[in-house]
Amino acid sequence: xxxxxxxxxxxxxxxxxxxxxxxxxxxxxxxxxxxxxxxxxxxxxxxxxxxxxxxxxxxxxxxxxxxxxxxxxxxxxxxxxxxxxxxxxxxxxxxxxxxxxxxxxxxxxxxxxxxxxxxxxxxxxxxxxxxxxxxxxxxxxxxxxxxxxxxxxxxxxxxxxxxxxxxxxxxxxxxxxxxxxxxxxxxxxxxxxxxxxxxxxxxxxxxxxxxxxxxxxxxxxxxxxxxxxxxxxx
Numbered sequence: 001x002x003x004x005x006x007x008x009x010x011x012x013x014x015x016x017x018x019x020x021x022x023x024x025x026x027x028x029x030x031x032x033x034x035x036x037x038x039x040x041x042x043x044x045x046x047x048x049x050x051x052x053x054x055x056x057x058x059x060x061x062x063x064x065x066x067x068x069x070x071x072x073x074x075x076x077x078x079x080x081x082x083x084x085x086x087x088x089x090x091x092x093x094x095x096x097x098x099x100x101x102x103x104x105x106x107x108x109x110x111x112x113x114x115x116x117x118x119x120x121x122x123x124x125x126x127x128x129x130x131x132x133x134x135x136x137x138x139x140x141x142x143x144x145x146x147x148x149x150x151x152x153x154x155x156x157x158x159x160x161x162x163x164x165x166x167x168x169x170x171x172x173x174x175x176x177x178x179x180x181x182x183x184x185x186x187x188x189x190x191x192x193x194x195x196x197x198x199x200x201x202x203x204x205x206x207x208x209x210x211x212x213x214x215x216x217x218x219x220x221x222x223x224x225x226x227x228x229x230x231x232x233x234x
Contacts, residue, residue, distance in 0.1 A: 008055070009057060010038065010051060011034060011036070012056055015059075016037070018109070029117055036053075044065075052081070055104075056083045058085055060089040060094055068101065072101060075102065085107065087108065185232035188202045206229075210231070216232050218230055
């Protein structure tokens with residue numbers, strides 16, 4: 001997808017009835033443009049080469065090929081496109097192979113529209129995030145990398161689910177809330193008093209926020225001339 005154009009989608013599915021259903025589903029979701037349907041290996045290879053779609057909706061079982069083999073070939077040719085598998089294949093080895101080949105999602109048939117829509121909208125937000133980061137800078141932070149790998153969309157869900165050991169999400173929210181009330185910055189000791197935890201605990205949460213680039217920290221001098229870190233929300 002270039003600029004603000006719709007995400008171009010190629011459907012690779014040998015059952016035309018199912019392919020048409022997927023096309024109709026896409027038509028109901030804003031921001032996507034079906035650009036073709038391929039029902040065989042030759043058609044898929046040709047349309048991928050000619051159309052260079054942003055996203056492929058790919059089945060596994062075909063009379064003349066295995067969709068995973070096509071995916072592998074596409075990856076080896078460094079085609080800049082993503083894949084969502086939509087298939088009846090439930091074997092764990094097929095799912096594992098798809099994950100290892102970097103598919104965005106794996107949907108098992110029969111496809112329910114709400115599940116399909118959820119996957120496409122997650123991909124849309126993920127794709128937009130990639131484009132935004134690419135325009136802003138060629139370097140990104142660890143937090144931004146984590147969001148892309150975990151395919152986060154709202155910036156909060158996985159951030160809470162994958163907190164490091166010793167960081168409680170509720171306490172973390174309280175620390176952020178305290179920091180959000182000031183503009184001059186706070187020390188670990190002040191935050192500890194406000195949240196009701198020890199200074200060591202407060203510092204642990206503050207250093208976590210620094211590590212994921214949620215807050216800034218600078219050395220300052222306290223009232224007794226002792227250097228201490230002052231924390232402030234970015």
